[in-house]
Amino acid sequence: MRLEDEIQQKEFKDDYSKAIVNILFTQSYIVTKQNNFLKPYGLSPEQYNVLRILRGQNGNPITVSSIQDRMLNKMSNASRLVEKLKQKGLVLREECPADRRQVDIMITEKGLQLLNQLQEEILNQNNNLIQLNQQEVSQLNFLLDKLRG
Amino acid sequence: MRLEDEIQQKEFKDDYSKAIVNILFTQSYIVTKQNNFLKPYGLSPEQYNVLRILRGQNGNPITVSSIQDRMLNKMSNASRLVEKLKQKGLVLREECPADRRQVDIMITEKGLQLLNQLQEEILNQNNNLIQLNQQEVSQLNFLLDKLRG
DNA sequence: TTGTATTAAATGTATATACATACAAATGTA
DNA sequence: TACATTTGTATGTATATACATTTAATACAA
Numbered sequence: 001m002r003l004e005d006e007i008q009q010k011e012f013k014d015d016y017s018k019a020i021v022n023i024l025f026t027q028s029y030i031v032t033k034q035n036n037f038l039k040p041y042g043l044s045p046e047q048y049n050v051l052r053i054l055r056g057q058n059g060n061p062i063t064v065s066s067i068q069d070r071m072l073n074k075m076s077n078a079s080r081l082v083e084k085l086k087q088k089g090l091v092l093r094e095e096c097p098a099d100r101r102q103v104d105i106m107i108t109e110k111g112l113q114l115l116n117q118l119q120e121e122i123l124n125q126n127n128n129l130i131q132l133n134q135q136e137v138s139q140l141n142f143l144l145d146k147l148r149g
Numbered sequence: 150m151r152l153e154d155e156i157q158q159k160e161f162k163d164d165y166s167k168a169i170v171n172i173l174f175t176q177s178y179i180v181t182k183q184n185n186f187l188k189p190y191g192l193s194p195e196q197y198n199v200l201r202i203l204r205g206q207n208g209n210p211i212t213v214s215s216i217q218d219r220m221l222n223k224m225s226n227a228s229r230l231v232e233k234l235k236q237k238g239l240v241l242r243e244e245c246p247a248d249r250r251q252v253d254i255m256i257t258e259k260g261l262q263l264l265n266q267l268q269e270e271i272l273n274q275n276n277n278l279i280q281l282n283q284q285e286v287s288q289l290n291f292l293l294d295k296l297r298g
Numbered sequence: 299t300t301g302t303a304t305t306a307a308a309t310g311t312a313t314a315t316a317c318a319t320a321c322a323a324a325t326g327t328a
Numbered sequence: 329t330a331c332a333t334t335t336g337t338a339t340g341t342a343t344a345t346a347c348a349t350t351t352a353a354t355a356c357a358a
Contacts, residue, residue, distance in 0.1 A: 002294050007219045009205065015286045016275045020179060021221065022293045027176035028222045028315095029297055030169060035316075044316095044343065056158065064307060070156045072170065073177045075346050079308055084343085101306040101353045126165045131298035137164045140292045144171045145151050147289070148178055149280035177345095184346075193313065193346095214336060224316050228338055233313085250323045250336040 019147075033129055037121070041114065042088065046073070048118075050081050051090060054107035055115055061104035063096065090114065168296075182278055186270070190263065191237065195222070197267075199230050200239060203256035204264055210253035212245065239263065 003022050004011065012018035034045045043051070053070050054062065068078040082105055085091040090111035096102035107115075130137055152171050153160065161167035183194045192200070202219050203211065217227040231254055234240040239260035245251035256264075279286055 001297060003290070006297075007221065009219070013272060014275075015283065015290055016279050017272065018290050019279055019281075019286050019293075020183075020275050022290055023172065023176050023179055024221045026293050026297060027172050028224075030172055032224065032316090034169075039316095046344065065305090070158070072156065072173045073345070075177075075181065076344070077308095077346090079306095080344085083308090096306095099306080099354070103307065123162060123166065126163075126169050130165050130168055130296050132168075132292060132296050134164065136292055136295070137168050139288070140296070141152070141164055141167050141171055143281060143285055143289045143292070144168075144175050146285070147279050147281050148150055148155075148175060181346090188346095195314065212336075213338090222315070226315070226338095228336095229314085232338095245336095248324070248336080252337070 030129060033125070037125055038118075041118065043114075046071075046076060047081055047085055050078065050085060051107060051111055051115055054091060054105060055112060057106070059106070061094075061096075061106045063102045064105060065102075067105060085111070179278060182274070186274055187267075190267065192263075195220075195225060196230055196234055199227065199234060200256060200260055200264055203240060203254060204261060206255070208255070210243075210245075210255045212251045213254060214251075216254060234260070 003009075003018065003025060007021075007025065012021070031045055034048070038045060038048055049072055050067060053067055064078050064082060067082065068074070068076070071078060082091060082093060086093050090108055092106045092108055094104050096104045132140065152158075152167065152174060156170075156174065161170070180194055183197075187194060187197055198221055199216060202216055213227050213231060216231065217223070217225070220227060231240060231242060235242050239257055241255045241257055243253050245253045281289065
């Protein structure tokens with residue numbers, strides 16, 4: 001559906017201005033659906049993202065600042081998100097022996113099981129969320145990667 | 150720059166999963182720049198968006214719920230954003246005579262002047278933010294509009 | 299080695315999102 | 329008309345973002 005109709009705006013100054021708003025609006029569309037999906041599991045989209053980063057470590061610990069670097073939102077707050085996940089028993093946090101300023105974070109077995117439980121449904125949902133064919137979605141990824149310079 | 154490099158992820162399950170993350174990451178990229186731009190003017194991106202909606206009314210009042218409908222984030226809170234803008238003298242809020250539950254919102258002269266002051270720079274920034282040529286940005290808008298179904 | 303600078307993480311505060319609830323005004327129906 | 333329902337807005341609470349500050353540990357230079 002045309003963005004102009006969805007937000008009841010007659011027209012944009014130019015395609016660049018429309019693209020800005022289009023990306024923000026589409027992000028909200030996606031996060032809303034993700035949020036609805038994850039809520040029954042007690043996870044926010046951001047917490048889910050941190051869990052995926054930890055799973056990607058394949059059992060190796062990772063520091064809080066490395067998590068921060070890999071997060072989708074660079075201005076987020078990995079320290080507090082990790083604390084939330086720890087309270088749910090999904091991650092472990094322990095002082096790094098080599099550098100006592102750092103804190104090693106690892107996903108727990110419970111965290112891994114939760115991700116595995118979600119995995120199949122998430123893949124399906126991702127496909128349903130994006131009403132594009134394979135060639136179009138590949139083109140979209142190309143354009144977004146290029147957009148950021 | 151490739152998303153995989155920016156968030157240090159080896160690969161995605163498929164292009165659909167990458168597209169989800171790509172949109173979220175690109176939104177954060179844009180909002181961060183918008184935020185940096187708007188901060189000197191004391192506006193958040195969301196407050197700026199509400200002001201633009203009000204300007205689009207060409208002097209006609211609009212209710213809080215109509216603002217909500219047109220906002221980029223449907224789950225936002227127009228009532229509180231309007232209150233912030235009112236405190237800054239950028240909008241007026243008055244009871245709607247036809248229906249006393251409703252509240253008519255209008256942009257003030259000060260609000261209009263602020264938007265005009267920003268306009269030129271915003272257009273330039275939008276172009277710089279998106280490192281795509283005219284044909285590519287048009288294609289991006291087409292894909293995002295289609296994506297949401 | 300001592301003092302300074304840097305780094306990692308945590309914490310404090312303001313704003314915004316997500317959602318539930320409250321309350322008053324309007325609407326619809328018996 | 330009386331009463332239940334719906335609607336528009338405001339408000340309360342939890343989570344997250346944006347950013348400044350704090351604290352402890354480490355690195356480095358005089």
